[in-house]
Amino acid sequence: MVSATPALEESLIVFSDVHLGSDIHDGAARRARRSAEVDRDLIRLLEHYRAQPPSADRWRIVIAGDFIDFIGMTVTPRPSDLVETSLTDEEQQHGLGSACDHARLKLRRVATRHADVFAALGRFVAAGNALTIVHGNHDIEFHWDAVKDDFRAALFELARMERRDLDRDVFQSRIEFNPWFFYRDGVAYIEHGHQYDPFCATDHIMAPLSPADPRRVARAFCETLLRFVVRPTGMKDHGHEHVGIAYYLRLGARLGISGGASLGVRFARAVAEMFRLRRAHFSETAAILRAEHDERVAKLAEATRVGVERLRALLSLQAPPLGKSIRGILAGVLLDRLALALAATIACIVLAVYSAFHGHALWGLAGVLVTWSLLNRWLSRQRTVDPGANMVERAAHLARLFPAAFVVMGHTHVPLAVPAGDATYVNVGSWAEDVADDDDDSAGHPGAGVPGPYRAARTHLVIHVRADGTHAQFCAWEDSGPRVLPAPAAARES
Template sequence: MAQQFNYLFLSDFHLSEGRNPANGLIHRNEDFFQDVPFAQFVVHHVKLSRRETAVEYYNIPWKLIINGDIFDFLQVVALPEGAELGRAKGEPNARLTANEQKYGLGTSELETAWKLEKIAEGHPCFFQALAWFVAQPGNELHLLKGNHDVELYWPEVQVRLRLLLQQAYKSWRETAVPDDPHALLLLLEDMPDKLNMVDLHQSVFFPPDYLYEPGLFYVEHGCQYDPINAFTNFCDPRLPNAPELIELPSGSFFVRYFFNQVEEIHPFADNMKPIIKYINWVIRNAPSAAARVVVDILPRYLVAVTKMKRKQFNDWRRRQNPQEVFLPEADLSTSIGQFEQERLAIQAKMQLKLKRASRWSTAGTLSSLLFKVAALLALLIAIRFFVDGNYPATVGVIVLAGLLGFISSFFIRLLDQLLVSPYLRDVAAEVASALNKVEGVSQIPYFIFGHDHAAMSVPLPSSVDSGVKQWYVNTGSWIPVFEDEQRLLREDVQLTFLRLVPERQGFPDCPPDLLQWSAEAKEPIEVRLFED
């Protein structure tokens, strides 16, 4: 009989360099500050599986599934020196290029493994908590790739992560004391003295794309439906003409060449999705910062745009020759292969839809800027009329300036509505409909995504076709949000997760158990979700 599991789903932690152990200061590119709450979270659920009165959980191990973007390799900009540089480059006498000195290391296997070590160095508590979780009998950890940590594709990065978990467990175990009531991670009586690599290979997994559990769930990150963050081949994201590197999408170019510098001004900038929302926020809320962005960052923005456009052209040109691109392939002789082919079609369809929306967004933002400039010019003209004593003209021009300012704000508000459309919910409905058609596949109730950081749980229309109630669930993110409309509905930081317990009474007909972790209460609480 197959091992029975309960399941925990999380996504979008975006760990980067964290806290500098030398001075205790946090890197400005860091977005994740929940190391201790995460440790509380895993301890709470391990305790549940050991409590005899918790019938639905007792003696059932957990699968912890982190659905992409656990790490943000793009925002690790520290540079190795001396022997470390040789190790990161695989060459004893290696030197940094001018690009690397300015923007950080690239995406090769060894460079990413070095970046992972920097992340672990800045987040020791988080890595100890992951290792402690994996050390529990039967528990498994599944790390899906996202657009910010697609480098988990590299075998050496996977090996290095297991080694770092082994080291983190050793570091914790050396100082752990039995029956310590104040310990964050408890030393339980059946825990091993050390984690060995054989056990870690059997408990830490890296799915290449999506994860599907018959009768229970389908889970993927979701970046492949977003044109600015989609990879040509997510399962094999290497550059065809330079397979030692990752082929980054346009959005990653913006992070590397633009947002990493913008976060010197606003450390939260990259938390506002998509990019245009940050620009709109600056226009509306921080005009002084907008001036600094224009003066200091605009040249870098132009560099990023130039690199992105050049990349898009090269991608288009390369796709004209099938031998120069790693295209995803589906085995059409199997029903699952046919589903995967239809899934690729869904990705292409949604990317086209979002590209059109992006064009409208760009046009709207430019129009808003033009109206705002026109409003400022009108105010200057009104001042001139006032000085000349032409009061009727002054009033008329002030009214015109107010109207122009209102139109500018109106454009921004319209864009906000356009940009908050939950497109992954539409994707989930189409994926569910496609999977429901597959012969011999049991219908599943939960379609789980991440990527857009918007925690959500809504029923899908595909339930009518399947005979099983089906849900779209987005597990949100554990990083802060800084958007006014979001703050009206939720806390700045909402530590959301999905808990799936197959033996729960009413499963699978009951709504998904989408919860948030409360660091104050040290237990899960309900997520505040609103109807459309």
């Protein structure tokens, strides 16, 4: 899982946030359509580097999370599908969940939908290269061993169609999964980054199971909103960090009485689900999961010789999941600010009625408005939706704990390269790209007001380790091939 001295010298190719399967929505009136061009470009990138010899013994692709969008798809089992884990009432309504057999079925659907990408990845590994998948918040279902095995098998079967003599064991041994991070001593520390985002963090990264039902993976705050509100209403998955409470109030008004009421009911059900999941954090099952997590951390420390104290220091940098506290839940769905606005409104009405009979309420009204304004601003500042700045700040700490030339993450979909202490922090952006529907306009679509479809950055990081140090190129894929971006290009001694 973490190898400071690999058996073979490797050059690294790092990218993130491909989100294959995000366009699978059974029964949805509106379906997000993944851009065919972004899959085409990803295949071209894989073929380009497969044909280009690395400076080391082989290439290793490190996908820094969210390769498969398990939580972003809505899959309803067909009569021919074998599902052993019975669907809950919520899963009957919103699609398969995160149980092992549910995730396996989702993976099969993705492998069929994006067979060309799977085939290109299989050819890359068949050529003698290696692949590491770091788990992200959208593909944390890779926790299940059977899902990992299915993924390896899918790539092998596609690769064997072109190379009949391919050895299964050798091929599959070159594919590994890292639930937490990937590390090459002095070269690169790589993780997805969602653990620094309270909206998406999970409580126990090494044992990410739900204390409410350990047959399923723990559901983060953002996944609850995705399943209960965003997907059913056709909202965009992205862009909500740029809007406030006024947007959602306008959205409810724009949907009309019936639509607004339906949206309110969905939010209420989502909040009820969050409180149900919060209660489970105080159960006996939660204590068992904490013990299992601690045991796995200790085993990881021993196997990699990283040291348990260093891993505990790494854990201390992570953000607590928003759904673990009542205040976090209320702030996450803006109920704290709604309650404040309601209280201020009631106070103003009471003072207005009082002034009608007794007068002298003007200063009271002014005091209520000033107090509301100050408290609302304070609550707004406490609610940090965009984790980008937090990830940059954490990168410097990570570089001290795990000395490396580059600290690499994904998650935000925004490419970035900036100094982080003695290292360079690189966010490798995304390969997730939707296309606009013909009838998707800002006036009528429920996602109006949130930024619409955008072109994925198509960025990736290439790292070579040579005698004179660690060299990297931050690149954006274009029709002509990889275009080197201004940074980071300087050599760093390893």
